[in-house]
Amino acid sequence: MQVRLNSNVHVIDTSVILLRKAVYEDMVTVPEVLEEVRDESSRLYLEVIDLRVEEAREEFIKRVRRAAEATGDVYKLSETDMKLIAKALELGAVIVTDDYAIQNVAKKLGLRFEEIIQRGIEKEFKWIRVCRGCGRKTRYEICEVCGSETRLKRVVKR
Numbered sequence: 001m002q003v004r005l006n007s008n009v010h011v012i013d014t015s016v017i018l019l020r021k022a023v024y025e026d027m028v029t030v031p032e033v034l035e036e037v038r039d040e041s042s043r044l045y046l047e048v049i050d051l052r053v054e055e056a057r058e059e060f061i062k063r064v065r066r067a068a069e070a071t072g073d074v075y076k077l078s079e080t081d082m083k084l085i086a087k088a089l090e091l092g093a094v095i096v097t098d099d100y101a102i103q104n105v106a107k108k109l110g111l112r113f114e115e116i117i118q119r120g121i122e123k124e125f126k127w128i129r130v131c132r133g134c135g136r137k138t139r140y141e142i143c144e145v146c147g148s149e150t151r152l153k154r155v156v157k158r
Helices: 014-018 031-036 040-048 058-071 079-091 100-108
Strands: 006-012 026-029 051-053 093-096 125-131 150-156
Touching: 006 079, 014 031, 014 040, 026 079, 031 051, 031 079, 058 079, 058 100, 058 125, 079 093, 079 100, 093 100
Parallel strands: 006 026, 006 093, 026 051
Antiparallel strands: 125 150
């Protein structure tokens, strides 16, 4: 399914608020982002910016989860992150974040993203689990062959 992009709407991550970079005309976030903002000055900043707060719809969260599983970012994304991407997908919006896992899944879903301070990702990548003992690829935290712990390894897609 093709995503219809709306470059006027920006879905913002917590870091946009913490860094005082909310400079977009039409900004949206999810309620979970507000829960992550705890310091007093950032709470005051929230009161002066024009920010819509909307729940992410379950059908879009499921699509994001499937994309995150495909890229392996499911191991790195929080529920808040997945809901942010889902809201951007639902609105066809630009997502504003420095989080590489969010950017990677957004790219997989055909969404645009803007970085805040860090340079954004240039290529899509995938995370795989590799056993520390025998070197096999697996989906589990403990290798089902030798019982060793696994680690995440990034593979750049060509």
